[in-house]
Amino acid sequence: MNDGPSRSTGAAFLLYLIMSITIPTPLAPAPSAVRPRAITSGKTIPIYLYAVSLASLLTVVGVLWDISWHRSIGRDKFLSPPHILIYLGAIFAGVFSGLQVVYNSFYRKEVSKATDVRVWGIFYSPLGGLFCIWGAIAMLTSAPFDDWWHSAYGLDVTILSPPHTLLAMGMVFLQFGACVSICKYLNAETTSGQRSLLQGLFIVSAFSLLCMVYTLGTDYLHVRGMRSGMFYCIGAVTSLLFLPAFGSALRMRWGMTAVTGGYFLLVAITNWVLQLFPAEPRLGPILTHITNFQPAQFPALVFIPAMAMDLILQRSKANDWTKSLLLSIAFVGLLLAVQYPFSGFLLESPHARNWFFGAQTWYYGASPDFPFRYRFRPGDIASLPALLKGLAIAVVAGALCARISLRWGKWMQRIQR
Helix, strand or coil: CCCCCCCCHHHHHHHHHHHHHCCCCCCCCHHHHCCCHHHHHCCCCCCCHHHHHHHHHHHCCCCHHHHHHHHHHCCCCCCCCHHHHHHHHHHHHHHHHHHHHHHHHHHCHHHHHHEEEEEEEEECHHHHHHHHHHHHHHHHHHHHHHHHHHHHCCCCCCCCCHHHHHHHHHHHHHHHHHHHHHHHCCCCCCCCCHHHHHHHHHHHHHHHHHHHHHHHHHCCCCCCCCCHHHHHHHHHHHHHHCCCHHHHHHHCHHHHHHHHHHHHHHHHHHHHHHHHCCCCCCCCCCCCCCCECCCCCCCCHHHHHHHHHHHHHCCCCHHHHHHHHHHHHHHHHHHHHEEEEEEEEHHHCCCCCCCCCCCCCCCCCCCCCCCCCCCHHHHHCCCCHHHHHHHHHHHHHHHHHHHHHHHHHHHHHHCCC
């Protein structure tokens, strides 16, 4: 069974990262007199915020289910239940965001001129709504593209095939759009109850986005890679590019801990539930007989370094560059301290081969007699010099990403449209 990363997948993933870190030009804050009426006038939070948060969650749960479906059953049909769940999330986000645009453009146009983004000289939309609509269109466009791709070229050998890349970009934009949409109201005057609810919706959208990014990096962020420098490089880049921004946008003492804790629970609960349902392979070759859904690997314990990063932002009075370096050192150091030994437990210990940890999970197309099924291969464990070099690169790259993320977080705190 080949768990090693391919160069083509790595190049595609890095291209995705470059495209996803583009920071929009900060918008000029709207005057306080025209801040979102749904909050300042005491009315309820707009329903489309609930819809895009739910859509963020549905899409990533669908992806986790789809991965398990491929590992347990194979690709048997276009409209499989996981695919339906993913596209349902896209429809939710697109329809409700579109309805909000129509409402803003024709029923509250005078207010929308000052509180929303003008599109094509006719429509007025929240900034986040535009991201959600684009993401939904990309996701739904990828559906027939993916079906044609499989018919023409067979099964994928990489995660980021062209249709999957389009789907992934659409999902990331949708989930990011949900976060931006909620920020508009988080930055307005709210009651304590409204703020708590908005923060809850933001956390759901943020940990869904974080889970999606980690899933895109699966070729590197797996158990067998936790004793090599590449795992910590990719982990630092993908985590520190988003977590400080999320923490800043939430304005919570433990914002990053809440988001990473949500990610952990999302993956863990999905794994636990999937294993309860029967599944048998339908697409050969079938080398391992299985009778239930095979879950993803046990989620990384990123909430532990996230707690340390929250403490740094609470107590440090240093400039942003120093904070970024401290955040990176804390993240990489604690991730190493936790995941390096924990990977040995997950892979080698008989006590991990149960419903809770799911270490016995196995792809039906892989031989059950694979000699390294329950132990590391020689190439999986980096030498001490190679590991230290990888950790040093991870700290530097993480610090740069954290600096971008802190700047991005300040932008998110100023969103008023």
